[in-house]
Amino acid sequence: EPEVTQTPSHQVTQMGQEVILRCVPISNHLYFYWYRQILGQKVEFLVSFYNNEISEKSEIFDDQFSVERPDGSNFTLKIRSTKLEDSAMYFCASSVDREGGYTFGSGTRLTVV
């Protein structure tokens, strides 16, 4: 079964450093998303991406965050200057259309120290 692939599975970074989280969505999917889940809390929407541009972003997704689809397969989330409160599990997701549900990747656990 097709899956969304995320790398790395775990990233430890120092506060203030830049991190790039990588995702390979399912190949025929058109909509791409990033969500995050702080330990013990709800899954939270960060951003959606369609037709090579951001279509919606949350208030969490401030100027420190950016997304890119640099080629036909990868979808990345960059955090420019990490803060302690950015520590969370970050999930990439994709969908073939806007009607059905997403397929989530296995996640990247980001720990900011």
Added chain:
Amino acid sequence: QKEVEQNSGPLSVPEGAIASLNCTYSDRGSQSFFWYRQYSGKSPELIMFIYSNGDKEDGRFTAQLNKASQYVSLLIRDSQPSDSATYLCAVNVLPEGAQKLVFGQGTRLTINP
């Protein structure tokens, strides 16, 4: 603020019984509703989605939607120990374009052999 509320549980159900999980949402304009299952430390996995009032069945799972009451539920028949997980209710709060899912905090379900 658009909210999705779930009883966090834990909900304990004997093997073979019906598990009933409930969710309410605040945005009356929401059109699509999703149930995800999340095992500890793993990513959410789509179980099913529903758009229309009434019931939708898929194997042992039945989703029920009542838009007038802003209520969605998930029934799991013939519960198995492998169904033990946290069940996340999610609501798409965007009327068009890419989805933006607002998740509930999840209900932790334990199936007792």
